[in-house]
Amino acid sequence: MVNEIGLCIDTAEVKLLTSISVLGNQSAVEILIEIENIHRFENAKKLSAYFGLHPVFKQSGDGKWGNHMSKKGRSEIRAVLYMSGLTAIRYSELFRNIYSNARAKGKNHFSSMGVVMHKLLRVIFGVLKNKQGFSTIVDEQNVSNAKTKKDEQKEKRKTQKKEQVIKLERYNNAGLNGSPISKRHAKKHKKIQET
Numbered sequence: 001m002v003n004e005i006g007l008c009i010d011t012a013e014v015k016l017l018t019s020i021s022v023l024g025n026q027s028a029v030e031i032l033i034e035i036e037n038i039h040r041f042e043n044a045k046k047l048s049a050y051f052g053l054h055p056v057f058k059q060s061g062d063g064k065w066g067n068h069m070s071k072k073g074r075s076e077i078r079a080v081l082y083m084s085g086l087t088a089i090r091y092s093e094l095f096r097n098i099y100s101n102a103r104a105k106g107k108n109h110f111s112s113m114g115v116v117m118h119k120l121l122r123v124i125f126g127v128l129k130n131k132q133g134f135s136t137i138v139d140e141q142n143v144s145n146a147k148t149k150k151d152e153q154k155e156k157r158k159t160q161k162k163e164q165v166i167k168l169e170r171y172n173n174a175g176l177n178g179s180p181i182s183k184r185h186a187k188k189h190k191k192i193q194e195t
Contacts, residue, residue, distance in 0.1 A: 012131075019133030020123055022088040022095065027080050031124060034077045038128040047125050051077055053118050069114045078117070085116040094136055095119065165192065 017028035034051075041047040048054045052073035057066065071078070088095035095116050102112035126142070127134050181189070 013128060016127050016131065016133060017124060020120075020127065021134075022084055022092050022120070023124075027084050030080050031077065034074065035128070038125065041125070044122040044125040048118055048121055051081070051121060053078070053081070053114065053121060081117040081120060082113060085113050085120055088116060088120060089113075094139065 011032075013032050014025060014028045017023050017031065018025060023031070035041075035047070038047075041050065045054065049070075050073055052069065052071045052075075054070055055067040056070040058068055085095070089099040090096075098119050099112050099116050102115045103109075107115070123134060123139065126139075132138075
């Protein structure tokens, strides 16, 4: 195994992955062996699902366990990501902040480590896909762009919902002049008029 890792250290992909300060040569090689070719995955979500880091809602009969990491896929690669995540929260301010934010939201250590592992995998995907070394400035830009896009989508859904309500209520507003209506219908009509 040591000879195989020694042969792979000089590849361009390993050099790209080791630009992420929390990944060493061995971790980078193990991750690359598991990924094979980054172009097999359309986006970081599919890579996360391949490694079993995506959340699933567990339910069986009357029991509900909420969202948990699916853990589908090979456990060895999750172990590599977990150990890299431990290094990340110790030595990288970016990952330390992600970990502390997750803990502040009430997650336990392992759930918070799942968040860190997921972020690390997204960073790995971006580095390999764009063939550029890791930069915190680029990461901050990507996070702000994603937040802006999410806000735009939220606003778009809100306007679509308003349009749908107006469309559904168009026949209810017809013929209301002078006819008696209930208080509930009057409140609903007033609310629609205000929007």
